[in-house]
Amino acid sequence: MGTGGFKMAIYPKTPITDDTMTFKEGVIPFLRVWVKQEAKPLRLGAYSLQRSIDVFNCYIQLHAFMCASYGLKTTIEMQIQSINKDTWGKPLSSGSSYYDSHRNVIVLCGSLSLITYLHEFAHARGWDEIKAVRWSLSLFKRCFPKMYAALGDYQHCKKRKVE
Numbered sequence: 001m002g003t004g005g006f007k008m009a010i011y012p013k014t015p016i017t018d019d020t021m022t023f024k025e026g027v028i029p030f031l032r033v034w035v036k037q038e039a040k041p042l043r044l045g046a047y048s049l050q051r052s053i054d055v056f057n058c059y060i061q062l063h064a065f066m067c068a069s070y071g072l073k074t075t076i077e078m079q080i081q082s083i084n085k086d087t088w089g090k091p092l093s094s095g096s097s098y099y100d101s102h103r104n105v106i107v108l109c110g111s112l113s114l115i116t117y118l119h120e121f122a123h124a125r126g127w128d129e130i131k132a133v134r135w136s137l138s139l140f141k142r143c144f145p146k147m148y149a150a151l152g153d154y155q156h157c158k159k160r161k162v163e
């Protein structure tokens with residue numbers, strides 16, 4: 001979840017959200033519709049190359065919308081080789097996703113999670129760890145309060161309680 005640099009990133013100790021934060025018009029309704037597609041994080045039992053491509057295609061649509069909303073020209077890539085039996089089920093395997101500021105590319109790894117995507121998108125906006133965590137979790141919470149409440153704390157992140 002870093003930004004590709006060598007400096008130690010400063011993470012908040014627990015997840016932080018700001019319920020007064022505002023977002024670009026249309027983003028919340030778009031995400032609420034988008035999540036109803038087959039964009040759920042991949043699971044090992046249901047994993048196939050085709051499935052991961054299908055899910056990634058959902059992220060390409062989402063990313064195009066987010067870039068238009070926030071005026072970014074960032075590209076998005078998926079690291080297919082990161083999805084396998086060895087990486088699966090490890091805490092936050094999608095947490096090896098990162099934003100490469102030199103290439104201006106978001107690279108998604110592991111099971112493809114929406115919170116991770118939003119976090120890396122925040123880095124693409126030029127934000128540090130604390131702002132990226134706060135923005136991504138606040139947006140997710142606003143869109144999906146029940147799903148957010150069901151997540152467990154995992155260091156500065158949130159993850160599904162039971163895998």
Ligand SMILES: [Zn+2]
Pocket residue numbers: 001002003119123129132
């Ligand atoms: Zn990060």
